[in-house]
Amino acid sequence: MKNPNDRQGATVAAKAAHFLDVHSGAVVPEIQLSTTFARDDRYAPINAANLYSRDQNPTFIHAERTLADLENGEECRLFASGMAAIASIFYSLTPGSHVVLPDAMYWGAKLWIHDHCRRQDIFVSEYDTADASTIEACVADKNRTNLVWVETPSNPMMHVTDIALAADIAHQHDALVCVDSTAATPVFSQPLDLGADLVVHSATKYLNGHSDVLAGAVVTREEHALWEALSSERSMAGAVIGGFEAWLLLRGMRTLFVRVERAADNAMQIAQYLEQHPVIDSTSYPGLPSHPGHAVAKKQMHGGFGGLLSFQVKGDAAAALKVAGAMQIITSATSLGGVETLIEHRHTLEPAENMIPENHLRLSVGIERVEDLIEDIEQALVCV
Numbered sequence: 555m556k557n558p559n560d561r562q563g564a565t566v567a568a569k570a571a572h573f574l575d576v577h578s579g580a581v582v583p584e585i586q587l588s589t590t591f592a593r594d595d596r597y598a599p600i601n602a603a604n605l606y607s608r609d610q611n612p613t614f615i616h617a618e619r620t621l622a623d624l625e626n627g628e629e630c631r632l633f634a635s636g637m638a639a640i641a642s643i644f645y646s647l648t649p650g651s652h653v654v655l656p657d658a659m660y661w662g663a664k665l666w667i668h669d670h671c672r673r674q675d676i677f678v679s680e681y682d683t684a685d686a687s688t689i690e691a692c693v694a695d696k697n698r699t700n701l702v703w704v705e706t707p708s709n710p711m712m713h714v715t716d717i718a719l720a721a722d723i724a725h726q727h728d729a730l731v732c733v734d735s736t737a738a739t740p741v742f743s744q745p746l747d748l749g750a751d752l753v754v755h756s757a758t759k760y761l762n763g764h765s766d767v768l769a770g771a772v773v774t775r776e777e778h779a780l781w782e783a784l785s786s787e788r789s790m791a792g793a794v795i796g797g798f799e800a801w802l803l804l805r806g807m808r809t810l811f812v813r814v815e816r817a818a819d820n821a822m823q824i825a826q827y828l829e830q831h832p833v834i835d836s837t838s839y840p841g842l843p844s845h846p847g848h849a850v851a852k853k854q855m856h857g858g859f860g861g862l863l864s865f866q867v868k869g870d871a872a873a874a875l876k877v878a879g880a881m882q883i884i885t886s887a888t889s890l891g892g893v894e895t896l897i898e899h900r901h902t903l904e905p906a907e908n909m910i911p912e913n914h915l916r917l918s919v920g921i922e923r924v925e926d927l928i929e930d931i932e933q934a935l936v937c938v
């Protein structure tokens with residue numbers, strides 16, 4: 555399905571909420587590094603939007619408007635990292651709340667959320683990431699759920715969760731739905747249009763796209779009590795982004811569509827190559843018809859399936875690590891969403907209970923020439 559808005563999205567991103575500065579003629583927004591803003595002789599702020607950069611800063615506003623528009627949301631708040639954005643939501647829940655999490659999700663978030671909720675007497679249930687209908691049993695169980703969390707496609711196992719179904723079930727129980735859309739990006743998915751109430755991004759990844767900024771964002775469909783609470787959490791507790799980082803993020807977002815479309819095209823070709831390779835046990839990419847979540851991904855993503863994929867080599871951890879180590883163009887490193895292709899062995903990093911198979915490798919596919927990437931993978935797989 556082609557998103558009728560996608561051309562508009564590419565234009566929104568390229569323009570980055572900036573209209574020609576009539577004073578300077580500059581075609582890019584200025585970077586505002588001031589931490590504080592002056593008042594006039596009657597002690598009124600010279601610009602009421604700007605008091606102190608822990609609350610708000612003109613450079614954040616450009617980036618926030620751009621991302622809110624890309625997600626078809628009302629408002630956006632930037633944070634110092636993806637984790638700070640996620641944490642702001644959970645800090646805003648009161649003791650006794652109930653949250654429903656996917657059983658497979660970004661490990662750093664899962665670890666922190668469980669820890670935080672334990673300390674704050676917030677109840678946590680888990681559903682099967684690959685089957686949103688299992689949310690029903692979790693919410694029916696408590697009957698006063700506040701928040702359902704979705705991450706799709708999930709990192710690093712590439713499970714797909716049906717956002718519309720998750721939102722349907724959650725809303726029947728008056729719970730809000732938040733989607734971590736870091737892997738899908740606003741190029742391919744608008745969770746708010748599918749019924750989600752909030753979207754979070756690790757803007758460190760595709761939104762910035764150059765592996766040189768830590769940033770996070772929350773976008774809301776409309777203002778509500780939780781939104782007010784998490785906005786105030788940002789300015790009061792101060793998990794705020796810097797002016798320079800916000801400006802770099804804006805710069806990155808201007809090329810979002812070309813980067814992400816190219817990465818997704820490359821990822822599709824690499825997935826097809828891996829799927830037929832004799833030393834590969836399995837390849838997981840939502841764009842492959844063999845992926846169990848393909849039909850749902852096709853329904854809720856438009857124009858592509860993202861730049862992340864994973865595969866399992868025939869053999870054990872040593873075989874997988876040998877493949878990663880043999881790459882010449884592709885770099886072994888954590889993180890994702892940059893213009894350069896990275897390979898990661900999550901089994902080395904995550905504890906055993908997460909059940910990441912030892913022969914599992916995750917690729918964050920970049921924007922290099924795809925023939926070069928496939929050649930690199932081919933020569934590395936010879937060692938299996």
Ligand SMILES: *Cc1c(COP(=O)(O)O)cnc(C)c1O
Pocket residue numbers: 635636637638660662663705709734736737755756757758759768769770890
């Ligand atoms: C990286 C990541 C995060 C955390 O973001 P940081 O910017 O590293 O704090 C959250 N969710 C997903 C899906 C991620 O990939």
